[in-house]
Amino acid sequence: MAEKMDQIAVDPDFYAMSTGYGMDPHDLQSDTTSLASAIARGRVENGRRYQATKEDDYCYGINELRHMMFLVLDHDQLNPLFRAPIGDSPKNILDIGTGQGSWAIDVADRYPSATVRGVDIFPPPVSWMPPNCLFEVDDVLREWTWREPFDFIHMRLMYGAFPPDGWHELYKQAYDALEPGGWIEQMELDVRVYSDDGTLKKEHQLYGWGDMFIRCSERAGRSLRTHETMRSAIEEAGFVDVHEEKYKIPIGPWARDNALKEAGHLQYGHWNAALEGWAMWLLTHFGEPVPWSKEEVHVFLAKVRTELSSPHIHAYEPANRVWARKPTKEELEEKEPNIKAETSP
Numbered sequence: 362m363a364e365k366m367d368q369i370a371v372d373p374d375f376y377a378m379s380t381g382y383g384m385d386p387h388d389l390q391s392d393t394t395s396l397a398s399a400i401a402r403g404r405v406e407n408g409r410r411y412q413a414t415k416e417d418d419y420c421y422g423i424n425e426l427r428h429m430m431f432l433v434l435d436h437d438q439l440n441p442l443f444r445a446p447i448g449d450s451p452k453n454i455l456d457i458g459t460g461q462g463s464w465a466i467d468v469a470d471r472y473p474s475a476t477v478r479g480v481d482i483f484p485p486p487v488s489w490m491p492p493n494c495l496f497e498v499d500d501v502l503r504e505w506t507w508r509e510p511f512d513f514i515h516m517r518l519m520y521g522a523f524p525p526d527g528w529h530e531l532y533k534q535a536y537d538a539l540e541p542g543g544w545i546e547q548m549e550l551d552v553r554v555y556s557d558d559g560t561l562k563k564e565h566q567l568y569g570w571g572d573m574f575i576r577c578s579e580r581a582g583r584s585l586r587t588h589e590t591m592r593s594a595i596e597e598a599g600f601v602d603v604h605e606e607k608y609k610i611p612i613g614p615w616a617r618d619n620a621l622k623e624a625g626h627l628q629y630g631h632w633n634a635a636l637e638g639w640a641m642w643l644l645t646h647f648g649e650p651v652p653w654s655k656e657e658v659h660v661f662l663a664k665v666r667t668e669l670s671s672p673h674i675h676a677y678e679p680a681n682r683v684w685a686r687k688p689t690k691e692e693l694e695e696k697e698p699n700i701k702a703e704t705s706p
């Protein structure tokens with residue numbers, strides 16, 4: 362695959378489709394059964410998660426599509442689930458805002474030695490999970506009550522979830538709840554949409570889409586700029602050995618590279634299914650110059666959908682992943698020699 366931040370090469374055959382992708386975004390069966398990568402196929406064939414009733418009959422949640430998209434995006438990694446070097450036998454892992462729990466379930470499958478906890482304010486709609494995976498309903502902004510220290514704390518797509526002081530408190534609680542030497546990792550999307558070849562133009566609704574949503578989210582007090590703020594917030598909480606990786610995620614299957622084509626295909630399906638959910642609340646409460654009516658949002662989204670399905674717009678969303686380590690015991694002792702005195706019997 363090309364380097365993740367290179368300009369994404371466009372599939373030259375794509376222009377043959379002059380009237381749109383011709384994919385019914387509601388027909389996720391045809392979307393997903395066409396996937397070519399081993400990772401996506403592995404998940405498609407893993408019937409227990411998708412209530413498969415026969416080989417080609419699957420029922421996907423929209424968040425499951427997004428989880429698969431992330432796996433496809435990192436299909437060239439030995440471990441496409443995360444980057445933090447946590448070793449082969451972690452004991453305690455926490456997934457904050459686990460959503461449908463797909464990440465937590467996959468990590469529990471991969472690390473039978475670990476207890477993987479997924480926490481969310483809503484219970485995940487899963488009927489099966491590995492025995493070492495636990496789902497808990499809780500608000501992570503409240504005081505944490507887990508007793509066992511974690512080796513690894515993970516977050517993905519928590520953008521806009523918390524006000525600034527909530528984030529500050531969350532990273533602090535995560536730092537305190539980790540073993541010395543434990544890892545934190547976070548992956549977030551930039552809600553702004555770009556094209557590198559000028560095919561996304563000022564007159565398109567998608568052009569100003571992300572900036573408008575960011576302004577709305579800031580009026581709501583929970584900024585969507587989490588991808589920009591997480592690195593420094595993680596550093597400020599005391600984490601060291603900070604790493605960052607940046608991505609471009611195509612929206613639509615317009616890329617020449619097969620994996621990016623698949624990722625774009627999944628991302629397109631996800632956008633179509635999730636668009637209204639993202640836009641309706643923000644725009645009807647915090648839209649500009651005044652909150653929008655429901656009808657105005659529907660008209661806007663119809664235009665956005667047309668643009669999304671155009672093979673002539675090569676749009677992508679940036680994303681980034683940050684992972685960092687809590688200092689080891691030795692590093693902590695070196696920094697604050699009193700810690701040793703306090704913790705020694």
Ligand SMILES: C[S@@+](CC[C@H](N)C(=O)[O-])C[C@H]1O[C@@H](n2cnc3c(N)ncnc32)[C@H](O)[C@@H]1O
Nearest residue numbers: 458459460481482483499500501502517518522
């Ligand atoms: C966009 S979803 C991301 C889900 C999942 N991490 C993924 O990558 O698919 C954000 C999740 O954070 C959860 N969440 C928001 N605020 C929370 C809180 N205070 N405590 C726990 N979970 C929270 C939401 O319920 C939602 O499931």
